Structures are given as C-alpha cells and as structure tokens.
Amino acid sequence: MLAIKTTEKLTGVTVSGTYWDLNALYDALSNVIGEEGSYHEYEACWLRVLGLCYDIRHAYQGDRNRGRIEYGDEVFSFEYFWPEMVFIYGVLEEFINLSEGSQCYLRREGAERLFYNPKTKDALLNRLPDDIAFVRYFRNLIINALRRTIDERRFKKIYRALEDRFSYTLMKRYYNNFCTQWVDIQNVKYLKRVPEKRKSYLATISEKILFDNSDYDEMEEAVFEYAREKGVPYYEIELNGMQYPNTIEW
Numbered sequence: 001m002l003a004i005k006t007t008e009k010l011t012g013v014t015v016s017g018t019y020w021d022l023n024a025l026y027d028a029l030s031n032v033i034g035e036e037g038s039y040h041e042y043e044a045c046w047l048r049v050l051g052l053c054y055d056i057r058h059a060y061q062g063d064r065n066r067g068r069i070e071y072g073d074e075v076f077s078f079e080y081f082w083p084e085m086v087f088i089y090g091v092l093e094e095f096i097n098l099s100e101g102s103q104c105y106l107r108r109e110g111a112e113r114l115f116y117n118p119k120t121k122d123a124l125l126n127r128l129p130d131d132i133a134f135v136r137y138f139r140n141l142i143i144n145a146l147r148r149t150i151d152e153r154r155f156k157k158i159y160r161a162l163e164d165r166f167s168y169t170l171m172k173r174y175y176n177n178f179c180t181q182w183v184d185i186q187n188v189k190y191l192k193r194v195p196e197k198r199k200s201y202l203a204t205i206s207e208k209i210l211f212d213n214s215d216y217d218e219m220e221e222a223v224f225e226y227a228r229e230k231g232v233p234y235y236e237i238e239l240n241g242m243q244y245p246n247t248i249e250w
Contacts, residue, residue: 039105056078
C-alpha cells in the first residue's frame with residue numbers, strides 16, 4: 001500500500017509502497033505531467049516532478065531502500081525533502097487541471113506524433129482519468145502527512161486558504177513560469193534548522209511555497225532579468241543559497 005510518513009528528524013517524508021504501487025505512481029505522474037515541452041509555461045515545474053519520478057523509479061527498481069514484506073510483496077521506499085514535497089503537492093493540482101482541460105497534450109492535434117507508436121496516444125488518453133485519480137490520491141497522502149506533522153491550527157489556516165480562492169489572508173500561488181529556484185532555497189533553509197524547530201518552520205515554508213509573497217516576487221524579477229541578459233532559460237540559473245549540505249540526516 002502506498003504510504004507517506006514524516007521522517008524521524010522531520011527532514012522530509014518517506015514514500016513507500018510495493019513494486020506495483022510505485023510503478024503505478026510513476027506511470028500516473030508521467031501521464032499527467034506529459035512529455036517534454038507539453039506545457040511550455042510549466043517546463044521548470046515539469047522538470048521538478050520528473051525528478052520525483054526519477055526517485056520513484058529507482059526505488060521500485062531496488063536502488064533506494066528495501067523494507068518489510070507486505071501481503072507477500074516487498075516494500076520499497078525513498079526519502080524526499082519536506083519543502084520539495086509541499087511544492088509537488090501544489091503544482092500537481094495545476095497539472096491535473098491541464099490534463100482535464102481542452103489543452104491536454106494528448107488532446108492536441110498531432111499528439112500521436114509524440115510517440116514511436118501512434119496508438120500510444122489513444123492508450124494514454126484512455127487511462128488518463130484513472131491516472132488523474134491516482135495522482136489525486138497521492139496528493140491526499142501528502143497533505144495528510146503534513147497535517148500530522150505541523151500544528152493543527154497552522155494546518156487549518158493553510159488548508160482553508162487553499163480551498164478558498166477568494167481568501168485575502170493568503171493568496172494561492174499559480175505555478176506557470178514559476179522560478180523553481182525558490183524551492184531549492186526553501187529546502188536549504190529548512191535543512192539548516194535543528195529538528196526541534198522544524199515543525200513550526202515547515203508551516204511557514206509551506207505558506208511561502210503555496211501562496212504568493214513579496215520575497216518570491218523580488219527573486220523572480222531578478223532571475224528573469226539575469227536570464228534575459230545571459231540568454232538562458234530562467235530555470236537553469238543557480239542562485240546563492242541553493243547549495244545543499246553534503247550529509248543529510250533524515
């Protein structure tokens with residue numbers, strides 16, 4: 001059974017499941033986010049979710065952690081930083097919306113040319129509703145794990161604001177042309193906190209990732225300007241403060 005639990009030191013989460021659980025999650029995520037270039041305004045976000053898919057695939061191939069036997073099947077797992085997983089939760093909603101709409105990459109004219117076998121497009125489109133349902137389930141596991149980790153009052157504030165599109169307390173973020181360097185910065189800041197202070201700080205960082213804020217706006221402006229000057233994609237720029245520690249204690 002697919003599961004997400006906070007690690008001992010609150011560094012991140014452990015995602016676990018059988019070979020079949022993780023393989024199904026990999027396939028569902030891959031179908032929902034589409035192929036490279038499917039959604040140009042979400043290319044940076046696509047790369048980040050692709051990174052998660054990379055860890056999922058290596059986990060069910062046995063390259064990460066092996067665990068107990070569950071109903072006759074071996075359980076595999078891997079760890080993922082909490083801020084990164086909060087971002088995954090937020091951006092997957094937009095990929096789901098794209099998949100369900102008329103701009104879905106599989107519904108565009110000529111979509112069959114994306115695949116070696118043209119019939120693959122129809123097969124992926126046929127299973128897309130099930131894949132969307134699985135990704136929604138995965139998002140629910142993330143938000144439930146967050147609820148079990150942070151203060152209940154802070155969680156309710158965040159969740160209410162996510163559900164209320166007219167909230168003026170926290171303005172929900174949208175991730176088209178999003179500078180994913182922001183996620184790296186939040187990851188690194190979070191890792192610098194001692195475990196005893198991570199619970200409250202995770203709530204703060206969740207707000208910084210899921211909702212608009214002026215600090216992000218300033219960073220985005222600087223990144224876009226630098227990218228224009230250098231003539232490079234904005235998501236390839238590495239900022240000061242994005243350097244991860246060499247050793248991670250989960």
